[in-house]
Amino acid sequence: MTAINEVVDLATEGRVAVVTVNSPPVNALSANVRTGIAEAVQKAGADPAVTAVVIHCAGRTFIAGADITEFGKPPKGVPLNEVNAILEACPKPVVAAIHGTALGGGLELALSCHYRVAVPSAKLGLPEVKLGLVPGAGGTQRLPRLVGVERALEVIAFGEPMKAAEAASHGLVDAVVGEGSLKADAVAFAEKLIADAAPLKKVRDRADKLGADPAVFAAFRKANARRFRGFEAPEACIQCVEAAVSMPFDEGLKFERDTIMRLMVGTQSLAQRYVFFAERQAAKIPDVPEGTPTRTIAKVGIIGAGTMGGGIAMNFVNVGIPVTIVETKQEALDRGLSVIRKNYENTAKRGRLSMADVETRMGRFTPTLDLSALADCDLVVEAVFENMEIKKEVFGKLDAIAKPGAILATNTSYLDVDQIAAMTKRPEDVIGMHFFSPANVMRLLEVVRGEKTAKDVIATAMGLAKTIGKVGVLVGVCHGFVGNRMLAQRQREANKLILEGAMPWDVDRVLYDFGLPMGPFAMSDLAGLDIGWSRETSKGETPREILCEMDRRGQKTGAGFYDYDENRVAKPSPVTEKIILDLAAKKGINRRQISDEEILQRCIYPMINEGAKILEEGKAIRASDIDIVWINGYGWPVYRGGPMFYGDTVGLPEVLKVMKEFEGRHGADFKPSALLEKLAAEGKGFKDLK
Structure with missing residues (x-):
């Protein structure tokens, strides 16, 4: 064996040269990896004793993609396009031996080999679109030549990998080989190529699958318009595949390269x-380092079988953790379990579960009306009505029932976790675990650290978030924590704007066009206007209260801020418009024309300012944690990076200037935070905070 460099070795097995990459953890295409592969293949190509080459990776995966830590830095080593050209030009058959994942640049490298073999568990894909990019080393040009235009469009523009069997059926993989004998099977495959005098199959020379009707592209755009809304990269991916069809290979490569270079410096990809990095950073807690002991969670208790409790419970049974679910009345318990079963059965109908899986998961539930059944649970999550007195009562009872060392979690959205913890003799075991609705779908889990919460409890909750497929973000105790505290700023301004001159559909349109899934009034109609409202306490002083008094309570009643048809399609409501105009007149408000720019600034800039206050108070560890909350819990468009990133994009001096203008015009709600003023004065952004 010859060491080409510290991460690439070259050895021979009979007449076959084996190039082995060993660059843990994922064999990413760093400068050393690229240079090592290029040198090894050139050396093997020039060796008269070698008649074929196998590219193989040590560890748990084939090359899992580019080394994105190199993005934006001066280039080093051999560029990937050159490595691929060397592979393609090698005078001897080159075989990629794929296990784990061949993603992004890893798949592009494999596409430049003459043949590809893979183990059954391997996955192959081009996920660059998820980073706001297109594949930049020939992926958009070579993949359509192997799998056809329609499948290539899906793989490239969606960024989702395909399994080895499907890859083989489309011609991307030439052979599926043994799970435990990849290298030996790849060498045997290479030897057979030699024995059969097989040709060097250069993907670039293939053209038989490129004869696509231009209508294919138009149909793909139309079918995915909603999915791609606001994103630049999917359209760029489509254009690159169009280039593969309409241009000679080298011109298509140039088009692809020009496209990735343009996107790489754009705001969306940034x-x-x-x-991508912020989500991983959120798991790192300075005073709870990796390796902090955690508590074993083998059984979970859920108090409440309603929408939230049932959804929370599903997360645990999905990963094999049994759940004892408690309700106060049998009909509520039966209804909750029925909803859970229906959710699973609907998933089975879509082919994502078998009916046997449904029964297995339902079998992990122990339903009961007896709170004392939670005595043997390692974690108990309270998901009762959002009322402090009720939650205090529950935790007082739990304290007497739960075993020593059990973690007691509250799913509160707003309330003071420390007050709840004070109802127990073990506040160190109490933590907030704020799931977002629907809890079995939404990725965010706000983990709320109480004043006395033990570090091993925090470490356990954060680790458990990952186990159940959530993005855990640690936050501090304050009203609404991070997400809902900032949301309140937007909701206040939205409600003021519609009395001052805008209509609900104006506000919703601006925020939808900004990239949010829906605006605040459409969201209120979806959730139900009567959440937290009662006829007994209603004062009829807001449009929402008046609408509820008229039994216009949102989509469920066919009318709210909007009118809805039988398919729940919304249209602006003249009833709502009259309510708003009459109320504004009653309050003596002189309505005026309000620009889209003002609507956006009034709704978004106070959120940025509130995020700065959250950072000042230490309720979030870092600005990027706030962004991860908003992206995963509230549908903030990922291509805008979160509210704090957006503030940096606009420029904090500009945000400050507008906030001061609004403060002068609309009062103290717009008073800039001290941190916003400080960073703007220093010419810094939230990204500069350490």
Whole structure:
């Protein structure tokens, strides 16, 4: 064996040269990896004793993609396009031996080999679109030549990998080989190529699958318009595949390269790459380092079988953790379990579960009306009505029932976790675990650290978030924590704007066009206007209260801020418009024309300012944690990077200037935070905070 460099070795097995990459953890295409592969293949190509080459990776995966830590830095080593050209030009058959994942640049390298073999568990894909990019080393040009235009469009523009069997059926993989004998099987495959005098199959020379009707592209755009809304990269991916069809290979490569270079310096890709790292950073807690002991969670208790409790419970049974679920009345318990079963059965109908899986998961539930059944649970999550007195009562009872060392979690959205913890003799075991609705779908879990919460409890909750497929973000105790505290700023301004001159559909349109899934009034109609409202306490002083008094309570009643048809399609309501105009007149408000720019600034800039206050108070560890909350819990468009990233994009001096203008015009709600003023004065952004 010859060491080409510290991460690439070259050895021979009979007449076959084996190039082995060993660059843990994922064999990413760093400068050393690229240079090592290029040198090894050139050396093997020039060796008269070698008649074929196998590219193989040590560890748990084939090359899992580019080394994105090199993005934006001066280039080093051999560029990937040159490595691929060397592979393709090698005078001897080159075989990629794939296990784990061949993603991004890893798949592009494999596409430049003459043949590809893979183990059954391997996955192959081009996920660059998720970073706001297109594949930049021939992926958009070579993949359509192997799998056809339609499948290539899906793989490239969606960024989702395909399994080895499907890859083989489309011609991307030439052979599926043994799970435990990849290298030996790849060498045997290479030897057979030699024995059969097989040709060097250069993907670039293939053209038989490129004869796509231009209508294919138009149909793909139309079918995915909603999915791609606001994103630049999917359209760029489509254009690159169009180039593969319409241009000679080398011109298509140039088009692809020009496209990735343009996107790489754009705001969207910067935002999406920022989010990629921010999500991983959120798991790092300075005073709870990796390796902090955690508590074993083998059984979970859930108090409440309603929408939230049932959804929370599903997360645990999905990963094999049994759940004892408690309700106060049998009909509520039966209804909750029925909803859970229906959710699973609907998933089975879509082919994502078998009916046997449904029964297995339902079998992990122990339903009961007896709170004392939680005595043997390692974690108990309270998901009762959002009322402090009720939650205090529950925790007082839990304290007497739960075993020593059990973690007691509250799913509160707003309330003071420390007050709840004070109802127990073990506040160190109490933590907030704020799931977002629907809890079995939404990725965010706000983990709320109480004043006395033990570090091993925090470490356990954060680790458990990952186990159940959530993005855990640690936050501090304050009203609404991070997400809902900032949301309140937007909601206040939205409600003021519609009395001052805008209509609900104006506000919703501006925020939808900004990239949010829906505006605040459409969201209120969806959730139900009567959440937290009662006829007994209603004062009829806001449009929402008046609408509820008229039994216009949102989509469920066919009318709210909007009118809805039988398919729940919304249209602006003249009833709502009259309510708003009459109320404004009653309050003596002189309505005026309000620009889209003002609507956006009034709704978004106070959120940025509130995020700065959250950072000042230490309720979030870092600005990027706030962004991860908003992206995963509230549908903030990932291509805008989160509210704090967006503030940096606009420029904090500009945000400050507008906030001061609004403060002069609209009062103290717009008073800038001290941190916003400080960073703007220093010419810094939230990204500069340490």
